[in-house]
């Protein structure tokens with residue numbers, strides 16, 4: 639059944655699998671695509687009227703959806719405005735990171751090239767403070783426009799008010815705060831130089847990651863040195879000293895050292911190229927991935943005493 643609310647359709651029992659990069663997950667009880675702020679407001683009101691939970695879907699590149707699906711309203715963020723004026727860039731939540739990178743380079747701006755290979759949207763990337771190659775969203779972002787689904791209010795948060803941390807932000811603690819758009823200021827650049835940087839980053843990705851694989855990027859967050867006993871850990875495992883100058887121990891390193899690359903549970907496997915990528919190779923279910931997650935967490939914990947924390951968001 640399809641319910642039409644103003645310009646937006648709300649569909650029932652929609653497969654979520656195709657809306658994720660993992661290609662895993664059951665159906666959403668309700669599904670809609672929010673193309674405007676008004677659509678978003680209507681979708682949230684619809685959920686409220688049904689006393690149903692909602693969740694936001696960007697490009698689905700950092701989620702693992704339960705095989706049983708989601709019993710509420712899945713709202714796909716499709717707000718797509720992107721404006722550039724001088725050094726200022728305004729981008730809606732549904733704009734892809736790749737498009738934002740390409741358009742800023744075209745406009746002669748530099749400083750967002752690193753984002754080219756992140757296959758998500760601005761909204762998902764602000765929430766998770768996405769980053770790579772030493773840069774994160776917080777390094778470029780100036781402010782975020784937020785719709786509060788509890789109070790129906792729109793407000794603007796400064797970068798400081800977003801409480802960004804490593805793959806963390808205030809939005810993770812406040813699931814009713816929806817990222818509607820963000821503002822960033824970049825530097826004046828030369829398009830050719832930026833293109834060269836993009837080429838360099840793309841090559842690095844191709845050399846180390848499974849491009850085009852059905853996965854969700856890094857399954858686990860890297861381990862902050864501040865969260866472990868550095869001196870006893872490096873004494874026991876001297877090879878960890880190579881990361882002494884870095885703020886984190888890469889989760890991929892720990893998994894790789896335990897020889898878990900290529901380990902498989904039914905349709906899900908730990909990538910042979912990047913040990914922190916879990917890949918759906920053969921019609922994997924969420925249950926298969928979860929079993930693999932448990933196995934890897936257990937092995938890392940038993941060996942290193944470190945409890946890995948999932949970066950991927952589990953939706954059920």
Ligand SMILES: Cc1cc2nc3c(=O)[nH]c(=O)nc-3n(C[C@H](O)[C@H](O)[C@H](O)COP(=O)(O)OP(=O)(O)OC[C@H]3O[C@@H](n4cnc5c(N)ncnc54)[C@H](O)[C@@H]3O)c2cc1C
Nearest residue numbers: 694696697698699700758759761762763768769770817855
């Ligand atoms: C091959 C591959 C490579 C990757 N490389 C990187 C990398 O280098 N660095 C990195 O940081 N990540 C990487 N990722 C992970 C992922 O692309 C990022 O986390 C991305 O920012 C997620 O954006 P998304 O739109 O896909 O979010 P989704 O996966 O759709 O959603 C992620 C979470 O954000 C929430 N959300 C989505 N939109 C909004 C919104 N508008 N407001 C509030 N909450 C919202 C969702 O409810 C969910 O909880 C990679 C993933 C893949 C598959």
